[in-house]
Amino acid sequence: MKGIKQLVGTAHTQTVPVVLPPNSQKLKDALLKEIRRSAYVYRVDCGGCNACEIEIFAATTPIFDTERFGIKIVASPRHADILLYTGSVTRAMRAPALRAYEAAPDPKIVISYGACGCDGGIFHDLYCVWGGTDKIVPVDVYIPGCPPTPAATIYGFAVALGLLDQKLKSKQHQPEAQKAQLKHTNIPLDIKV
Amino acid sequence: MTNNTSEQFHSQPQAGRIGKNYVDGVNHFFPSAIIDEEWQTENQVTITVKMTSLVEVMKWLYYDQGGWLTVSFGNDERSLNGHFAVYHVLSMEGEVKSFVTVKILVDAQSQEFISITPTIPAAVWGEREVRDMYGLRPVGLPDERRLVLPDDWPEDLHPLRKDAMDYRQRPQPTTETETYQFDNQLGNDSNRIVPVGPLHITSDEPGHFRLFVDGEDIVDADYRMFYVHRGMEKLAETRMGYHEVAQLTDRVCGICGFTHSVGYSNTIENALSVDVPFRAKMIRTVLLEVERLHSHLLNIGLSSHFVGFDTGFMQFFRVREKTMELAELLTGARKTYGMNLIGGVRRDFLKEQRVKGIAMVREVRQKFSELVEVLLATPNINSRTQGIGILSKQVARDYSPVGPLIRASGFKRDVRIVHGQSLEAYGSVPIELQSMEDGDVYSRVMVRVREVFESLNVIEYGLDHLPAGAILTESFDYKPNKFALGFTEAPRGENIHWSMTGDNQKLFRWRCRAATYANWPTLRYMLRGNTVADAPLIIGSLDPCYSCTDRVTIVDTKKQRSKTVPYKAIEQYSIDRKHSPFKL
């Protein structure tokens, strides 16, 4: 079966994402320069709770208006430059999601949207879910949030198109640097419950 | 059996036992049918009935006593009483308003139970789901197709059985492509197929509609849902504690999340008879109405988008942003409020939030009324919405749909008013039921418009008269194997939850039926006879929430009315052959 790796015989399996051809990264960077002011987005809903879809609709409404950056939601993956994957890929939606991926012209940018898209969200380890977009297709940009606010969506697109650089960096905390401070030390003991 | 079974059966009301007359009625008309009777709350009773008399009892309660079948589900109680169990929950809306749950025990070896679908078609989805999830075979169920589980799920694995599998196990997919066979009851195979597929731009969620068309006219429609089935019920039983499930239920559906979480909290609170402080109830009521606000605005906007009136879509969404800001002000997040815990809410409305909230509500009311006038004055809106996708009264009575869909067809069904007393603070809030008669897309949109004004009044009243007192009570302890119903009125109709507490600080069984679950089967009848261009509009007017209904199927009515339909089908077929309008 294409794209499925068997872990424990046929009892337990795991999906293998689509492999990109080697020079695709160079093509994607070139594409980014071209679609900076005119990006066509196609929304692929892989089985989320549709809060993310409504927030994407909200992002195109007058208050947040993504069209002013040239971002337009199109009706068919044939016209799409950016594929916006939402939802933690349910088993039934894996085949349509892969069909959408093939239907879009190369090179294409894949954005995974919302907690479910990034890493499966609250349903990440369920039996009927493959758990996140990057389990089936190679992802370029992650927009976390459950659901991400329209402002976060616009920020996500700006990062995807390279207009803004990302603020969040992975952090390695140093917990042992200081002792943990006790709380409310100035309250006399006897009235403390 | 005596023939006058249809008029209301009266017996002496007992204090604290609303609905006792139904139990007595069953005893009277069907002696020795009831094995065991158990009361969960003042108006919720569960009667365990013999398998043989199930169909008559249900028929009596459903058709004769004005009951509406809300949900049917299974439960693996082999560890409790050595049997599987199938529950049918009826919301009795005759003179006495209460909930009656009819339970039957299914033998663990034979794993078969009598299906009530031939008499009450609305039960078919519940029973098909019981077959999928528990492997119990409903005898007499017309539709053998798989419902909940995806096409590539192995045949013999039934996830919700306690001993079946670990909730994280992902079996090997059995097929590459979809194998769901669609049946085209009215047309023949000369009809072309229009795939309004899982990824259609107008449907904001995945669901595959197969319209059998001739040219532009829809001959018949069939649909395959369950693209969004994630298996939440198994998750609630395994990994999550009581409070985490409250967060999970917030994410059942992206639009009516809070209604589900209130519904779930009510089930545990009813089961353990926790008395939630009145302030928490009022906060929950206010937030329920805020959610209805933004959901109705969303649907009215989408309806004008489907009709091609994009300006209307954008203007309504502009006003809707104000309601999202209101939600963010009150709860800290635009959509997933995450306020509910068992026993109350975890965040309070401060004075400054309440003042700003009331100002926002007034602004939304003014802008919304302005836009509604514009929408109704738009040319050819009426021609696009009136007389389209009509839901007849007979079909409505058979499949017991809920929410604006049934209120637009003239039935007075709204949990906030019918069962208002036992639902949050609706008893003490000024609200009345909106309904219209002719059941087409236009009247559904109008019902939603009027309900928006109702919600605005309730929110303003709620924020003004917020009672003092605590917002959370934790003075109760969890007793195992207690179960109860929780019900709320979501924007699309009544959400029914049922849960049974387990013995390891986790739920034993949690069942959630969302509003659109009941509305889906009627879609087939609303689509027939319309054109392809109207399909998205009709599907949109049903205001579908696919993920609510990640367990949705089609209702196969052919078998239900076996004696009439074939005649109709033959008559239709004969029309086709001789001088069919399609033939030319």
Added chain:
Amino acid sequence: MFKLIKTVFNTGSVTTKYPFAPMSVSEDFRGKPELDAAQCLSCGACTRACPANALIMETDEKAGTRRWELSTARCIFCGRCEEVCPTHAIKLTQNFELAVTNKADLYEHAVFSLADCSQCQRPFVAQKLLEYVLDTLAQSGVPAAQLSERRKQLQTCPACRRANNMLDSDNISHLRFIKEQQ
């Protein structure tokens, strides 16, 4: 039609200036959870309360470390961790601009060294947690002498303590009461 044009005309353009001007969110908006490493005791209450397993605690016996990890990807921003944290180490900020290009940036780690049991020399609790408990005891008025004895008891792992109880060893606390009664 003219009514529409009139309403559109006097609403004008309502689009926000967001990416070019900061976006104002309500003050208790639930954004990204931020860990104040100093206060964190690696007690694991937040990992237990998180519905989406975004917070994970792994103890590595051999290396004697306990690793705390926050995955902003999986986080559903519900704020349960903030409510259950005993030392308010983790709080939800108002930061919603979280888009990243590679997935590693979504993860935060903190590594705590474990204290060894005084008897069996095997690590059983985080060092910081032990000191915090002792500070609390000290702050709640336990006399210094008893404190040193309690420290010894606290520094033995539960397994050794259970073993001690069974063998009627000297540090069983109930002996203390008997002494007082005489």
Added chain:
Amino acid sequence: MSPLEMPTASWIVLAVVQALLMLFLAPLATGFSRVIRAKMHSRQGPGVLQDYRDIAKLLRRQSVAPANAGMIFWMTPWVLVVTMLLIGMALPTVTQVSPFPISGDLITDIYLLAIFRFFFALAGIDSNSMFAGIGSSRELTLGILVEPILILAIVVVALVVGTTDLGYISHALANNSWHRPLTIILAGIVCAFALFIEMGKLPFDSAEAEQELQEGPVTEYSGSALAMVKLGLGLKQLVVVQLFLAIFIPWGKASSLTAGALISATIILLVKLFIVFLIAGLIENSMARVRFTKIHRTIFPAFLVAVLALIFLILGW
């Protein structure tokens, strides 16, 4: 009027320049209607040059199509742009007389529009997708409903003037022969209505109805082919509007090939286009789409009005 004969070299150069100018103006026209749509939604909306950026980007994208898409599918973008360029060459937009009269005849233009519709619909069927098929059948049905009205309206005006060459008609209407004002006004209204449908503006854009049919025949196009089809559709809108302007609002056009006259005529033309696209944008955004099966109910009265114009012509008003 002097007999028509082969145009001289300078006129042909003007014709070609005029056609190329129209091709480069097409994205501006569609961009402008997108801005009007945005303003009607009371949002900031994209810049006017957004369509240029879109088409430039699409031209560099790979074109993907189903396996069974054949020669017609590949050839249609070319045919769409070329036929509209040819009409563009012949339209008397900036000059009194048509710069390229040999393809400027009224009937030739209507049948060039018919080529556009023939290949656009055929490409929809060739792509084998159901939505494209339904879009094609709608495009053809609209063609059948609109063409008789269009030809009757323009023939009435031609009969008033006495020739079917667009250049001479606009020259005559610009200078003198308004001796049948009522006929011409009525024909103008009907022609505006017919061309509004031909432009595919919202109430009647059933063929590319995004909500219902996923962009109709354009569904399966992508990348550079999609750019060409979008250019073709934009150019068609521009050409159809100028066909209307040339006949019914012909004033302010250069009578000779001098640079000054041409520049002033071009400015006047741009102002006229601005007004027409503004009005079309307002109408388009304040109406819902007409139900396709009921479309002939709205179009049939227009035909009756055209017949009325003919009667006025016969009565000589």
Added chain:
Amino acid sequence: MNPLVLVCFCVISYAVAAVLSFAGRHHEQASLRLAGVISAFGGLFGIIAGVSTVVMGTHGHSIAHLGQFFSMDMLSALMVVVISVVTMAASVYSINYLEEYFGKGGWKVNILFNIFAAAMTALVVSANVMIFIVFMEIISVASWLIVISDGSAQSKKAGFQYFIIDHIASVLILCAFLIVVSNADSYQFSVIMANPVTGATASIVFLFALAGFGIKAAGIGLHGWLPKAYPIAPSYCSTLISCVMVKIGIYGILKFAILFLGATQLWWGFVVLVFGALSSVLGVMYALAEHDIKRLLAYHTIENIGIILIGVGVSMIGIASHQPLLALLGLLGGLYHLLNHAVFKGLLCLGSGSIVFRMHSKEMDDMGGLAKTMPKTAIAFLIGTLAICALPPLNGFVSEWFIYQSLFSMGKTGTVANLIFGPFGMVMLAFTGALACMCFVKVYGICFTGAPKTQQAANTREVGPAMVTATTALAILCIVLGVCSPWIAPYFSAIAASVLQLAPVTVAHGLSVYPAVADQAILSTPVIMIALALLTLVPTALLYLFRQRRLERRHQGDPWACGYQYEQRMTVSAASITRPMRQMFGFIYNNRPSQSLTERFILPVFYKGTDTAVLSGSKVCLFCIFSVLFVLLFIPFISGVSC
């Protein structure tokens, strides 16, 4: 060299081909192919004869004549060209096509084909009423035998119905001739033309002729036989039937209305115009509802006959109202369309014949994707569809443009009747054009493009070389007739002038053609062709400018079906394309007579509801033939004219 001699060569070679195919019936491979080649040469002779008379054509009525039975004037020269072009193409086509009929009586069909062609050629050049009627009778018998050649009960019934209708037409024509002959007191056409019938009898004669030849030409209402007979006959013979035999009907109407009766009454012109307009619109409407490709093409013949009749009608109005310019323009448009229709309808018939040759089924919904398996036939068929939809720069457009201009100049004359009927004609023509556009998008879309709908369609392959050369030759002819219109149109104005006995009017100048009045309109198909070719550089340049970093085309996989698995039934079918149209114009389709006149009255008499005739069809037909011959002998006595 007298053109009539060439025509004799042509007729003789047909006869030789017929005899050869009869003689060589035992070893059919060689004989039938040789017969095909010989009849092709016959066609060539015919073309040379016709073209030379037209080019050399001096003034005056009959240029050359052979004895007193045959004479050749410009109109008959054109008809000879039309017949010979289609016969030549059909006979080249038959070289490969007859392979299917080897051993199944192919030689019988070929004999009938050659007799049919010879009879038509002879009829057109005949100058004597008796000869005319004899050849007309031979034509109807030969075509009847062709229709029933495959021997099935259904073809026998259709053939029988065709024969009955044809003979009703012959009787009507006989009456018309009877009156005219008795008035002119001679059988010679020249004498008849000298003293035309006047007054009320002229109208009666005109009506008889119009009805008789209308049936032969399959105008609307009288078209019952064409959609039944045409699909059954073998393709290359049915091409002759639908493209050329109907032209004999037109020839008859022209001869009577203009030559014999001088088109004196004004209302005749309007009758022909309205009859033409109705048959063009209704013809294409009924074609839209068809799923069978052959029946569809049959209905399209009716549509094009209608367009020709519109031209003829305009010219008759011109003659009657003494406007020579209008008359010339109308006739020029009509005759030009007559030739064009023969060419592109011949191409479409032979093209559909190739499809049926490979697919063995006429149902359009079984076809699909044939452009990939039969590329050369597909390209030729596409050029045919573009021509029939009258899209510029091809020949269909030029002749329709002339008819538009004639209608326009009719409107310009200013009289109230003209002002009503001129625009009415143009609206009906535009309506027909748009409907034809939809119909042929349906035909080409369903048959050639998209994916094969059945396994049968998947494993079709290109047809034989002869069939391909025939269709491609006709396609090239379509292009040539369209693009070189400035050099061909003057000849047609010369033909029109000679028919109407008026001074020819110049319609072409340099590279462009114009409708006699210089400032009315101008059209130059060669320049349009060149412009279209050159303008393709603009998009190519645009693509070249933006070519860097563009990956090349990726054409594979299924069409996008909203994410669901694509199935074969997710495409558009023939019925579903035209369904919105048929709904909107329901009132035309609902009250359409399901059975033509003959089916309702005559057939029950012989068939009594069963398929096998009560008295066998052939006996009845023999009876009819003898009755007609008997009447022939009687005419001299009835009309009292010496032979």
